[in-house]
Amino acid sequence: MSLYLEQIRQLVSLQRVDDAIHDVEMELEQAPKELEALKTRFAAVDAQRERVLEKLAHLKEQEKRINGEIDDDSSRIRKSRNKMMQVSNSREYQAMAREMDNMERVNRSREEERAALLEEKMRQDAALREVDASWADLKAEMESKQISLDARLEAARQKRAELEEMRKAAGAEVPRPVLDRYEFIRRRLPHPVIVSVTAGVCSGCQISIPPQTFIELQSGHKIINCPNCQRLIYWVEHFKEDNADPEAAEQAATEE
Ligand SMILES: [Zn+2]
Known part of the structure; x- marks a missing residue:
């Protein structure tokens, strides 16, 4: 798995824990x-x-x-x-x-x-x-x-x-600079931090991202923020939790 995809996976895992924490806070x-x-x-x-x-x-x-x-x-x-x-x-x-x-x-x-x-x-x-x-x-x-x-x-x-314990473990997996970016957004924006982009639309703000940014996102080299809502975004084809097939995602990430 590419470093990029590995980091997206780590961030999404962290996000899942934060989703659960968010639910508990709401409760x-x-x-x-x-x-x-x-x-x-x-x-x-x-x-x-x-x-x-x-x-x-x-x-x-x-x-x-x-x-x-x-x-x-x-x-x-x-x-x-x-x-x-x-x-x-x-x-x-x-x-x-x-x-x-x-x-x-x-x-x-x-x-x-x-x-x-x-x-x-x-x-x-x-x-x-x-x-x-x-x-x-x-x-x-x-x-x-x-x-x-x-x-x-x-x-x-x-x-x-x-969950706080799980969060520590999930956070420890993420490289420091990436984690800092995540935490920076977490402190400033409403839940959640990292969101998928499907058919060019950010699922955090429901707004289309510009074509150039979408191409960059699909190339899968660096972690990108949504130009509109500033959340971290990933292309849904790169990372599907339901039918998690790292090989396919890997292929999608390297295809250009
Ligand atoms: Zn957005």
């Missing part, structure tokens, strides 16, 4: 976000539940007040009725009857208010049952997600540590 970044999204949803439902509970507490207070008032009125009406039995003067009797009418009217409007209150309370009770169901579901989901997240993160960290 480490993404997994907590899923829990965060769930926490946000839970917080919204929790706030909604609090509002319903507040309304119910308020309704309960009002109910207590109005029950007290209705009781007071009833005993007052009862007393007045007893008094009415004792008056003999008809004028006094009529004044008392008017007063009783008034009290009964007030009492009726209180009964109506109480009925409206009870109706509202039933509505809020139903709302509470509904919100309670999704509240409990979300809480359970959040708790299990927290547990699985810890396991996921732990697994990802472990995998990253293994």
Whole structure:
């Protein structure tokens, strides 16, 4: 295998390890976000539940007040009725009857208010049952997600540590100046560093490389950067991972 192809192979191997590291980094970044999204949803439902509970507490207070008032009125009406039995003067009797009418009217409007209150309370009770169901579901989901997240993160960290070891080994194979070029790009560009060129198109940026550069790339003598995205490029015919046939690649590289 030519030196050029050997270096491309080494860089692609290093890239594969970096691909795996990149996936793990994404997992480490993404997994907590899923829990965060769930926490946000839970917080919204929790706030909604609090509002319903507040309304119910308020309704309960009002109910207590109005029950007290209705009781007071009833005993007052009862007393007045007893008094009415004792008056003999008809004028006094009529004044008392008017007063009783008034009290009964007030009492009726209180009964109506109480009925409206009870109706509202039933509505809020139903709302509470509904919100309670999704509240409990979300809480359970959040708790299990927290547990699985810890396991996921732990697994990802472990995998990253293994990959870092593999990376050291893969990097050690690459000659220093070539590795430096790779690392230089890795620090400055988004993943990945080395990409294939198929039918004259860079798979890193999906842009055609100039014909002259493509001819140079096909000749397979030195490692070239994509003139557009600056990633390291190799001709797909030189290096196919799936049907890796070094002989064929070698031949392609030396044919001019
Ligand atoms: Zn490119």
